[in-house]
Each structure stands twice: as C-alpha cells, then as structure tokens.
Amino acid sequence: MRPFKTLQKLYDEESQVVITEKGSPPRALFYGEGFLQEDLPVGTRVIFPRPPMAGVPNVKAAIRWAINHPEGMDPLHALLKPGMRLTCVIDDISVPLPPMVTPDVRQSILEVVLELAADSGVDDVHLVIANALHRRMTEAEMRRMVGQKIFDAYYPDRYYNHDAEDPDGIVALERTAHGEEVSVNRRVAESDLIVYVNVNFVPMNGGHKSMGTGVSNYKSLRHHHNPKTIRDSDSYMEPKSSALYRSNERIGRNIDKHLKVFHIETTLNNRMFGAPTDFLAKKEEDYTETDRLKFQALRYTLSKLPRAAARKVLNAIPAPYDVTGVYAGATEPTHAKTLETSWKQYVVPVEGQSDIVIFPIPFVSPYSVNSILNPLLVQVMGLGYFFNLNRGVPLVKKGGVLILLHPAYDEFDPEHHPSYIEFFHRLLPETRDSMKLEHKYEKEFAENPSYVHLYRKNNAYHGVHPFYMWYWGENGRQHVGKVIVAGAENNHVPALMGWDRTDTLTEAIEEARGFMGRSATISLLRIAPTVMVDVK
C-alpha cells in the first residue's frame, strides 16, 4: 500500500485527468469481453469519467413535476381529452448501456402517463417502440422495459415495435426545404397526441432525432444517414457541430408542424457499474486491496470462460443508473435542458489534442445488446462513437493515430446482424470507400427481400444497417492517419478494415510513435462509464 502522500503527488483528486508518472499504477482496461492490465508510458494523459451525479430523490415525483411544468407547451393533463387517440413512442433497447436495473425509467414514465391518460378518459392508447431500422425487441426485452403490468395490458396489440418496412404502416409528410422526405409511422401520424418517452444516454440522443429517426423509414433516413452528412459533422454529440443533427432538425420541425408531440426526456448519471464491479468506475490510484483482488478475479475468470459465457456474465449485470433530470414539453426547449444536464455529467475539459489516442473497447454497443460486438461494431465504437465524444474538436490531432483495444474476432450474430456478414465478407474486400459503397450497394441491401423479411419478422437489424455503421466511422476515418488494433487475435479483420494490428498495447504505442515521432503525446480515454472531452 502506497503512503497517502505519494498518491496525492500523483494526481489532483478534483481532476478527471491524470498524467501517468513513474509510480502510477497499471490501468484496468476494457478489451472486449475481457480486461487488460497495462502500464502506460510516463506522460500519458488518462481521462477518466466524472463521478456519478446525484440522482433525483424521487423519480416519479420528478416526472410528474416535469409534465405539469413543461417547456413551451401546456401541461400534459391539459392536452389529454376523452376519446382522443394517444400514442406513446418509446426509445428502444439501444439505450442505456448496459440495460438499467428495473424499474427502467421508461416504465416509470409510462406508469405516470398511462394513469393520467386513464383518468382523463383516454382509452385509445398505443405504445410504439422507436426502433427505426434497429432490430425488433424481443418479448422478454419488451416486458423488462415497461414492467409486467403494462406489458400484460398492452402487448401485443397495443404495444409493439415500429415496422419501417410495413407498406401500409408509413405516412409521408411534406418534404423539408432541402427536399428531405419525411416519413412517420402511420399510427403515430394519425394520433391526436404523441408522448415521446426518451432516455438520453448520450447528447446525440433525443430532441428532433427522437421522432425524425425513431419512427421513420429508410427513404427518410437516407437523407442524413449517408457519408456526406457524416463527413460534414464535426461531432455527433453537439447539435451545432453536427450536420446529422441539422438534418434531423429540419425533419423534426416538419413533424412538429403536423403532429402534436409532447417530449419527456430523461438524463442518467454515470453509475454504470453496481456493487460487485463498482471498482471499474474508479481511478486505479483509488483502488483498495479488495478492489485489486476483485479486478484480478474478474479478469482471470473472464479470460478462462468461453467468449459466449463471458458475454452472458457481462450482459447479466444491469447498470444501477440514477435519473438525474426529467424534462418535458416541446422538442427544442426540452432538449436544451436535457443537453445541459447531460454535459454536466459527461464533459471533462482537457488541454489540447494528442498525437496518439487509446480507446479501450468494452463488450457492449448500442447495436449489440444481448449479442456480439462484431468487427463492424468495433469499428463504429472506435471511429464512430468514441472518436465523436467531444464538442466539436476531437481528442486526436488531424492525421494522428487511434489505438483500439479489442480482440477484433471474426464473429457475427446471424440472428441480429445477418446483413453485416455479407457486408463484411463480400463488400469490404472490394472497397472501403463509403461513397462507393453507398452508390453501388446500399439500395440493394436495403431492399433485399431476405433482409427485409428478417427485419420485419425476426430480430434482425435492417439490411442497410451495416452501411450506417460504416458511415458512422467516416469522420473518424477521414481525420486519423492510422488506426492500430492492439491485441487483435487475427490478421484478416484488421486488414479488411484497413487497420494495422499488434499483439500488445506496448507494441501498438511503439508503432504509433514510429508514425508520429518519438515525442508524440498520448491520451487514453478511460471508457466506460461515459466520458466526453471538451478540448481547449
């Protein structure tokens, strides 16, 4: 055990940024379904997530207060009229990560809203999951999200997944000034009132994206889910830096013009790990002996388990998130408040960019809940999401090196990601150029009857989804000079991605220094929990 004085010397307790010194402890880093314990070079800047903010003391009271004091709209009880048609649109399983302990905040919101609707004489109520082109949620997942009571009352006739491919289930509204098509789920479009139930896991969620994306279809989504829009986005996490958000905003404003949407947005804190694994959210300098033992035990156990079993273990641990804010009302003023709280939890100010940035990739992503983090999802986590966890200025310098920590195994889930398999094995060997992929193959995958069938009747992501995953990494790919995947267990996955590979993190850092120069600066973003950088 180090004396306290020594530890104090190593880092400032108030700061989430730690500069690695000679006596710094090794870092516990996510590596897919396992962990690595790595000593980092002296001078490496390690950026930790902020500690969890305090949650609201009473979630249901906060929900009631928010719907009675909404932003820019009448209180919800004043909008509910007997005999009206009400539709609650709900964020899908892609947030939060991992799924939160029950009761899920969506359940709490629905319990309040549905009770109020019943008291107001509103009987025609449907619950629609805003899964857009994501996979349909399973019955068990749907039950867990809203609780047994609501599930029993509404499933399956009045509680169901949005179907973006139902030829009779989509209504086209007028186009935006930019010519973007605006399509909305028919039930939603024909409702007198829509209540959007949101979980704002990261700042790119919510706002106009909720309706503009969640209950739309391929025809409408292709206007912003494309390589050009992604290239024009400096960060997905800040509306003013995101062309993606601007397009959603145009579409969303059109929707708001035609439909009455009452948003209920919620923010969560950073309490991603519960009691048995809470040490994962700590700085290693703060580890107790017990934490160290627990980490070694976890690392050893996961390394000995078959990967599928390790996934089961990790997916079985829900996150004890607390709700830090509930806001309701019109789209824009509500979302502005949500963003404020979200940034308060996630943003860590840092001085300047780095030449080399290390991203440990954990086992989960928005698109692999209860599934496998396949190579395209590793790519989207590194070059898409983690690269964009900033407010307009990336952590890595232009032309710098990204190091991803992941085994990069060639494993796909044929049930959830069937079209990913073809995309990865048939298209990537031909080209990695997003523009070419979009032009030559996107429509074919989007319309492939087999993939459409699997999306509509099974639990598969839409045929076009792997393209979106590839585009998502586009601004990262355009920005960095090199990507190295450290600890990749094969050669062909990194090669198909256009990445270098090394066996260890140390070798990756050496190679990156060879590329950027011996004096290259290094940062490590210690995710998870979620952290966003504000580069000054």
Place this chain on the structure above:
Amino acid sequence: MPSKAAFFDVDGTLVKTNVVHVYAYYAMNRGSVLGMAGRTLSTALSIPLFGAMDTLDRKTFNEFFYRYYAGLSEDRLITIAEDMFEDVLRPALFEQSQDLIDQARRSGCKVVLVTGALDFTMRPLARHLGADDMIANKMQFVGGKATGKVIPPIIEGANKANAIRAYCTKEGLTLDKCHGYSDSASDYAMLAVVGRPTAVNPDLRLRSIARAYNWPILDLK
C-alpha cells in the same frame, strides 16, 4: 422492366406439402370408387418407398412418381388442380410466404416459382401468390391422356439451376442480381447459381451449407 428475379422453390419453402400429397389428392379424386380405392391403396403403400427415394435421389423419385399419373385425362387433371389448390395447397401455405413474395416484388424482382411439381398442379398457387412466371415440369399428353412421362429435362436438382440460367438469358435478367429461395440441400445448385441465395426453413444439410457460405436463413413457418 425488372432486371432481376426472385426464384422460389415451392415444396417445403412456400408450402408444407410435397408432390406426394398432390398425387394422393388426385388418387382420392379419381372419379370411380374402385379406381379411387386402388390408387389410394397403392399410394399409401408407396409412401415409405417414396420417402426413401426422395431422400436418396430427387430425380429418380420424380421420374418414378410421375408414372402414377398415367391414364388420367388432361382436362380432368386441370379441373382437379383448382380443387386441390383450395383443399390442399392453400391451407398448407406458410403464414409468411405471401409477405416474402410481396417483398420480393416491392424490391423490383420478377417472381418466379421453380418446382419439380407439374405445371398444371401449381398454376392456381402461382396465381394466388401473384407469381409472374413458373418453371415446372410438364406432363406429356397423348390423345388427351397423361402418359406418365415428363417432358425432359426434368426440373430438379442441377437442372433447376440450368433452367434458371436459361430463363435469365431468355428474359434478359442479370443472374448475379437474382435471388433464390429453397428449403432443401437438393436445391444447392439452384441456390448457388443465383447471386443472392437464401435458405428457407432449411433441412440440416442446407442449414450447414448456408452457415458455411453466410447465406441468410429464413423461417416462414
């Protein structure tokens, strides 16, 4: 004008029957009590043999099986086909078959049924599903009576692939853009010849082939 087609095997893929059921229906509707009894009995006795032959070799099975049509008149066969569709095929359609076919059409494909069954038995089904065309076996008729022989080449196995290739050439379709759907490893050639194969309700062999080649797997049941 579509540049691609979706080729659907029928038995086991879109409907849960096979040619034996179809023949049994004809036997039951032979028209005379004795004839009916005789045919029903011989069909019933033949079923284990059919099953064994189908497992071993679809081509031999088809040739052997179609001999049972010998002597039946053409107009009678066509009339019975309409009733058989209502009584046998329509109830046997998988719940999601129509959805898949509609989706294929929406994606710009010409819908073509490819079956080892006889064309007249499948015409009502093709009409019901909204298929644009059909590749099927044709019975030889002499003097209005079935001879029990099929006009070669018999549509099965590798010949399904040849027929599809010839069809694409004739219709000006791009084989590489075409979709193929089947439930059986005996249709491997048909699936391999198109650019976009899919296994539907696959048997064990086809399932393992589909897994090996990363073909999508659908379950319409």
